[in-house]
Amino acid sequence: MTTTTWQKLEIECAFEMSENIATYFNDLTGCGVEIRDHETGRSDVAVIVAYLDSEALSLQHSLTAARCYLQDLADLFPEHPSPILRQAPVADEDWGRKWKENFKPFKLTDTLVIKPTWESYSPKNGEKIIEIDPGMAFGTGLHASTRLAASLIEEHITSRESLPERVLDIGTGTGILAICCACLGCKNVIAIDNDPDAVAASVENISANNLTENIEAEITGLDSLEGPFDLVIANIIHNTLVEMAPTINGLLARNGSLIMAGILAGDQSRNISGVYDQLGIRTESERISGEWSALRLQKTIQPSTLPDESK
Structure with a gap:
């Protein structure tokens, strides 16, 4: 019973x-x-x-x-x-x-496969396996926003001549996106969340994938972090992304990249682009799946160099 x-x-x-x-x-x-x-x-x-x-x-x-x-x-x-x-x-x-009944192995991106710890799977054609146990936290990679963010992460990292030196994953949940970065070669990833259950699950998943030397999971807020970060990832809802914009801008390295998901395509994605554009963080690409959107942006100028519209 x-x-x-x-x-x-x-x-x-x-x-x-x-x-x-x-x-x-x-x-x-x-x-x-x-x-x-x-x-x-x-x-x-x-x-x-x-x-x-x-x-x-x-x-x-x-x-x-x-x-x-x-x-x-x-x-x-x-x-x-x-x-x-x-x-x-x-x-x-x-x-x-x-x-456990509903969670089966599946392709998250072209090269990354999500596999629950209790299932077996043989990788094919250079696939990389990510083992995930969701525990009591949410985030298995099944949601469209997670898939969109992961695909942008893979595209961004694999197309660069050099890997991002420092990566920040905001609202890491079970740690999937942070683990994606490490599996693609990133050596210094900080994964943060304000939910203790989420961080506990992410720590277990990081360990299960033998990535404890590459990823550090913390229960902390943005204000306690020190930048700069070459890549910032945030799979969070629209309003929170808007509120965080000035802080994220302060943490993002010059010419650094920002990947955001958890927003609806259309008005929300356009609004997010506008908010960050005012900070000198320009939208480079967008991916859409159904109602959901993910954006990749790049910091191009410091806010202090923006034109003064009051003149």
Whole structure:
């Protein structure tokens, strides 16, 4: 008999609401969320998955606050159906078993293959294997934003004459993108996240891939880091990427590259490009998969050399 310790929350919503809802539930739960865009069979609908501690004294208060928030959000988007909140108890053991049943080896990029630690796989034609155990953190490489970021990372690193000397992965989750960089030859990768479960999972995955000498995973914020970094990677939601722009700019080396994902194609990607362009970080390329976009940008000038528009 298992002991139930979590409440699984699934919020089905229009894509236009997904970022707001993901941000809200990330803050509410404190342990990250998952955005699924492949389960509904519709390109205009997303499912946000979050977990709350069933034994927390604030559980009912949190659920009530969440329902009120979703209703308020529905009022702001009258042109879309109201979000649907589904709730179900989940045991830790059940959660782990589901991951193992559904997680099979797959190609992340042209040369990188994701393989769960409990599966066997023989590499073909120069493929590199990344072993991942998602644990209690999110991030298996199945989401379109992770695939897009990984493909841009591979393209960027393999097309350079020299490898990036220092790499920063912001919001590393299970460490997949940091591990991608190391597998492609990068020797000095810093992977950060504010979720202890995510960092614990990333440390295990880094060790499983024998990359402890190349990647350092930390629970820390951007403000505590010292640049410069030749390559910065951030697979995070749009609003957070906008808020982080000045700090990322300060950490990015002159002529350094920035790869961002977790944003929607169209208005969000154009807005992100505009925000970073004002800092002298120019968009070089974009990749799109369904509703999702990933950008590769390059820092070309220092902010102080931008023209003064007040004159």
